[in-house]
Amino acid sequence: MPMKVKFVKGGYARVDDLTFHPLNEEIYPRDNHQEDIELLKEKMQEWFDDYGYGNHTPVIVCPKTGVIYSGNFRVLVAKLLGFEFVLAVECKERIYKKNTNKYDELQFLMSYNQDGKRNESNPRTALRLWNAKNDAYTDAFGKEHSAKDRNQFAREVGIDKDVFKKIVEIGAVRPDLIEQIISGDISVRKAYTLIKAPKPKEIADPNRHTFYGDLIKYPSIVDHTIERSISITRAHIAVGGNVIDDPVAGWEPQFKTTIWSNAIMSALTEAFNLTGDKKLQCAAAGAVSNKTYADVLFQYLTDLANKKLNGNKRYFDTQIEIKAAEFNGNAGDTKIYSGIGSINLPSQEFVVACHTGNFSKFLIMMVTIEGKDWSTTTKGATLSLSQLYKLNPTYLLGEMFEGKRKVEIQWGDA
Numbered sequence: 303m304p305m306k307v308k309f310v311k312g313g314y315a316r317v318d319d320l321t322f323h324p325l326n327e328e329i330y331p332r333d334n335h336q337e338d339i340e341l342l343k344e345k346m347q348e349w350f351d352d353y354g355y356g357n358h359t360p361v362i363v364c365p366k367t368g369v370i371y372s373g374n375f376r377v378l379v380a381k382l383l384g385f386e387f388v389l390a391v392e393c394k395e396r397i398y399k400k401n402t403n404k405y406d407e408l409q410f411l412m413s414y415n416q417d418g419k420r421n422e423s424n425p426r427t428a429l430r431l432w433n434a435k436n437d438a439y440t441d442a443f444g445k446e447h448s449a450k451d452r453n454q455f456a457r458e459v460g461i462d463k464d465v466f467k468k469i470v471e472i473g474a475v476r477p478d479l480i481e482q483i484i485s486g487d488i489s490v491r492k493a494y495t496l497i498k499a500p501k502p503k504e505i506a507d508p509n510r511h512t513f514y515g516d517l518i519k520y521p522s523i524v525d526h527t528i529e530r531s532i533s534i535t536r537a538h539i540a541v542g543g544n545v546i547d548d549p550v551a552g553w554e555p556q557f558k559t560t561i562w563s564n565a566i567m568s569a570l571t572e573a574f575n576l577t578g579d580k581k582l583q584c585a586a587a588g589a590v591s592n593k594t595y596a597d598v599l600f601q602y603l604t605d606l607a608n609k610k611l612n613g614n615k616r617y618f619d620t621q622i623e624i625k626a627a628e629f630n631g632n633a634g635d636t637k638i639y640s641g642i643g644s645i646n647l648p649s650q651e652f653v654v655a656c657h658t659g660n661f662s663k664f665l666i667m668m669v670t671i672e673g674k675d676w677s678t679t680t681k682g683a684t685l686s687l688s689q690l691y692k693l694n695p696t697y698l699l700g701e702m703f704e705g706k707r708k709v710e711i712q713w714g715d716a
Contacts (some may be wrong), residue, residue, distance in 0.1 A: 312389075313360065313389055313390065313391060314355065314387040314388065314389060314390065315361070315363060315387065315388060315390035316386065316387055317377060317380050317381055317385060317386060317387065317388055319368050320361070320363055320368045320369075320370055320377050320388075320390075321367065321368045321369050321370065322369075322370060322374050322377070322378070323369050323370050323371060323374055323398075323411060324369075325404070325407060325408060325411055325434075326370070326374040326411070328434055329408070329411070329412070329430055329431050329434045330374070330375070330415070330427070330430075331430070332378070334426060334427070334430070335375065335427075338375065339375055339378065339379060342375055342376065342379045343379050343382065343383065346376070346379050346380065346383060346385075347383060350383070350385065355385070355387060355388070355389055356376075356379070356380050356383065356385050356388060357373070357376045357380070357388050357389050358389070359373070359376070359389075360373070360388075360389045360390050360391045361373025361376050361377055361388055361389070361390045361391075362390070362391055362392075362393050362414060363390055363391075363392065363393060364392075364393050364396065364397055364398040365392040365393070366397050366398075367397070367398045369398040371393050371396070371398075371410070371411060371414050372414035372415060373388070373390075376388060395410075396410060403442060404438045404441065404442070405435070405438035405439050405441070405442040405443075406442075408434060408435055408438050409435070412431060412435070423459055423460040423461050424484065425461075425469050425480055425483050425484060425490075426480055426481070426484055427459075428456075428459045428461055428466065428469070429469055429470065429473045429480060431455075431459065432452070432455055432466075432470065433473070435447070435455070449467075452466065452467065452470065453466075453467075465490055468490055468491075468493075468494040469483075469490060471494065471497065472490070472493045472494055472497055475497045476493070476496070476497055479493040479496065479497070480493075491678065492645075492677070492678045495642060495645065495678045496645055496646065496678075499642045499643050499645050499646050500642075500643040500646065501646055502618070502643070502646060502647060503616070504615070504616050504617060504618040504619075505615050505616070505617060505618070506617070506618060506648035506649070507607050507617040507618065507620075509607075510607065510617070510618075510620065510649075510650075511581075511600070511603050511607070511620050512651060512670070513622060513651050513668065514651075514668065514696055516574075516577075516579075516582060517668065517696065517698075520573075520577045520579070520582075522573065522576065522577065523570070523573040523574060523577065524573075524698045524699075525573075526569060526572060526573035526576065527566065527569045527570045527573045527653075527666075527698065528569075528664075528666065528698060528699050528716055529569075529716065530565070530568075530569035530572060530573070531562060531565040531566040531568075531569040531570075531655075532562075532565075532664065532716045534561075534565035534568070534569065535558065535561050535562040535565045535661065536661065538561045538565075539558065539561070539661060546558065555628060555659065556628070558628065558657070558659075558661055559626045559627060559628050559657070560626075562626050562655065562657060562661075563624050563625070563626035563655070566624050566626065566653060566655055566666075567586050567587060567597045567598060567624045568586055570598055570622065570624070570653060571584055571585065571586040571589075571598050574598070574600075580602060581600075581602055581603055581606075582600065582602075582603075583600070583601070583602055584598050584599055584600045584601070585598070585599050585601065586598055586599075587599075594619050594621070596619050596621035596622075596623070597621065597622060597623045597624045598621060598622040598623075598624070599619055599620075599621050600619075600620040600621060600622075603620035604617070604619045604620045604621075607620060618647075618648060618650070621650065622650075622651050622652065622653060622668075623650065623651075623652045623653075624652070624653050624655075625638035625639075625640070625652055625653075625654045625655070626638070626654070626655040626656070626657070627654075627655075627656050627687075628656070628657060628658075628659055629656055629657065629658050629659070629663075629711075632708060633686065633687035633688040633691065633702065633708065633709040633710070633711060634686050634687070634688045634708060634709070635686070636656060636686060636687045637684045637685060637686045637687075638654055638684065638685050638690075639682055639683070639684055640676065640682060640683045640684075640685075641682050641683065642678065642682050642683055644673060644676050644682075644683045645673045645674070645676050645678060645683055646673050647672075647673045648672065648673065649670050649671070649672040650670065650671065651668055651669070651670055652668070652669055652670075652671050653666065653667070653668050653698075654666070654667050654668075654669055654690060654695070655667075656687060656711075658713070662715075663700075663713035663714070663715065664699050664700055664713065664714045664715070664716055665687075665697075665699065665700035665701070665702070665711055665713060665714060666697070666698040666699040666700065666714070667690070667695035667696060667697050667698060667701075667702075668695060668696045668698060669690055669693050669694075669695035669696070670693065671685065671690075671693065675689070675693065677689070687702065687709065687711070688708065688709045690702075691704075691709045699714035699716065700712055700713050700714030701714075
């Protein structure tokens, strides 16, 4: 068979004699590597201006077919820049054949491209390579690669094996999260937690009732909630001669916060019911009529919303959740906590409250929190006051503001 590629003196090949490898676009799609291509254009133009040719690293080609085994992007850029020749060498190990086993061909192609010319530890690139390799292996042998094979692949592309295992699972369930990992919007750990967290059975109501307008229409809701919740909590603290704060026999500090959180739940429930508005009648978590996990359940609004579905599926309950925390020195270190399932929940309203340790200064707000707003830990989900500030809360008592270097709190008195 006559040679298609004619190498000229100095080891150059004519660009028009070369053919992109058919599998290269599958494992290294151009759309995913535009930044690499633009950077390569700059470097190859500079090299051409200085030395008269564009690539200092030779492309590796099949001498009989012109198919490129290594350097597909370099040849692409050479074409874009109008270069006639590229530095090239013959592939000594292989002659390209269309009917070659795909898995075997992929293995050979990857072996030429895992040499540091591109960042294959990029989660998107690594995952695409692995999926292509695994699919071809399954077609060839009727089974998938083993975990041992996956771990070996992870080492080859420079990713921790446990991290790569998570990336593979994330890509299979939520490929959109891979892009968020690359952009830095989400960590691998959080993305993995997201796909493993319990999935709610209900669906989000696009026209759900929010409660901000109710606070304006009925100012008594805010007044009653503040006065009643704080008075209930102070009464509990005073029990037994304030034994809670006794320096010797005192209780663990979180009990004040727990008491206040429950007091807010009860006071808020009372406040809505006292408006006399039929739609706003509700029940706290401890009520006999509240069969859900909602802190404050609005059954009438829930039933009204679900009538629109005609029995097909079910909207999330219309509810308000309560979270409270003791101030921990600054807004960034003061956090509220929730179960890991919260990261899969749609937007809903929360009443979030914070107090100083002696229970004399207060911050209370209503804020809408969506699942993606939560940060994840090994134990669950968290949100700091600094993060809550960015969600534009409506303040019921006190407020937060942007200081010179951090979020500050203007405490409220009651």
